[in-house]
Amino acid sequence: MTVHVLGVAASPRSGATTRLVRACLMGAETIDGVTTDYVSLAGKTISACDGCLSCVNATTCHIPDDMHEMYPRMLRADAIVLGTPVYYGSPAALCKAFMERVTGLGGIREKKLRLKVGGAIAAGGSRNGGQETTLQALHLWFHINDMIPVGITAPVTQWGVTSSGGLGEDDVERDVFELKMSGKQVPALGIAWMYGRKVATVTSIVKAGREATGFDLPDSPYGYELPETFPPEALHFAD
Numbered sequence: 001m002t003v004h005v006l007g008v009a010a011s012p013r014s015g016a017t018t019r020l021v022r023a024c025l026m027g028a029e030t031i032d033g034v035t036t037d038y039v040s041l042a043g044k045t046i047s048a049c050d051g052c053l054s055c056v057n058a059t060t061c062h063i064p065d066d067m068h069e070m071y072p073r074m075l076r077a078d079a080i081v082l083g084t085p086v087y088y089g090s091p092a093a094l095c096k097a098f099m100e101r102v103t104g105l106g107g108i109r110e111k112k113l114r115l116k117v118g119g120a121i122a123a124g125g126s127r128n129g130g131q132e133t134t135l136q137a138l139h140l141w142f143h144i145n146d147m148i149p150v151g152i153t154a155p156v157t158q159w160g161v162t163s164s165g166g167l168g169e170d171d172v173e174r175d176v177f178e179l180k181m182s183g184k185q186v187p188a189l190g191i192a193w194m195y196g197r198k199v200a201t202v203t204s205i206v207k208a209g210r211e212a213t214g215f216d217l218p219d220s221p222y223g224y225e226l227p228e229t230f231p232p233e234a235l236h237f238a239d
Helices: 016-028 066-076 093-104 131-144 188-213
Strands: 003-009 034-040 078-088 119-122 149-150 161-163 176-179 184-187
Touching: 003 016, 003 066, 003 131, 003 188, 016 078, 016 119, 016 161, 016 188, 034 066, 034 188, 066 093, 078 093, 078 131, 078 188, 093 131, 119 131, 119 184, 119 188, 131 149, 131 184, 149 188, 176 188, 184 188
Parallel strands: 003 034, 003 078, 078 119, 119 149, 119 161
Antiparallel strands: 176 184
C-alpha cells in the first residue's frame, strides 16, 4: 500500500511556512510506503471565490487561474498538510482563497476530500501571535470537507505545528520550544518533522482500514440524498 501526502505552503513568499511544510514532508517520508508532493503557492494567482454558485451544477470552478493545477494534486493525495503564515490572527489571504476554491473540486454536491487526512501548520512572528486561531481555521476547513484533522501531542502543540521565530526568512531555524514537563527542548522544525511522521502514520491506518473494509461515510453532503424514513424511536422519546 502506498500513501501520498501533499504539502501546500500557502504563503505569498518563501520563509518559515515553506520550511515548516518541507520539514513535515521529510518526516512523512520516513514512514514506509509514503510518497510526498510539495507545492508553494508563492507567485501563483489564486483568486477568492466569487460566490457565483455555478459549482452547484458544474464539476469545476469557472475562474481561470492557477487553482486548477492544484485540483488533480489534491485528488491524488491521501493527506493534505496545509501551511500558512499568520496575518492578523488568521490564515493569509492566499491561503484563504485556496481554502474557498476547494468548492470547485468536483462541485458542491461532491466533497472530493472526504476522509483524507488533514495537517495544519501556522507560522507567526511572535508568541501568542494568533497561531492557535489560525490552526483552528484550518481545522474548521478540514471538518467542513469531511476530512480527518490530526494534531500532535508528542511533544506539544495539539492543533498542529506552530512557530514564532520572528519575521526573518531564517528565523524559524532558531525557534526552539521549551518543554516544561520533560525539561527538554525541541526545535520548531523538529516538531514539524515529527508531525509529518504522525500525519503519514494516521493516513496509513485510515487507508488500510478503508481498503480492508470498503467503508465510506454513510450519507452524501448537504442533504441531496436523505434517508427515506427515520426510525420513530430516534425522533420521539418516551421518558
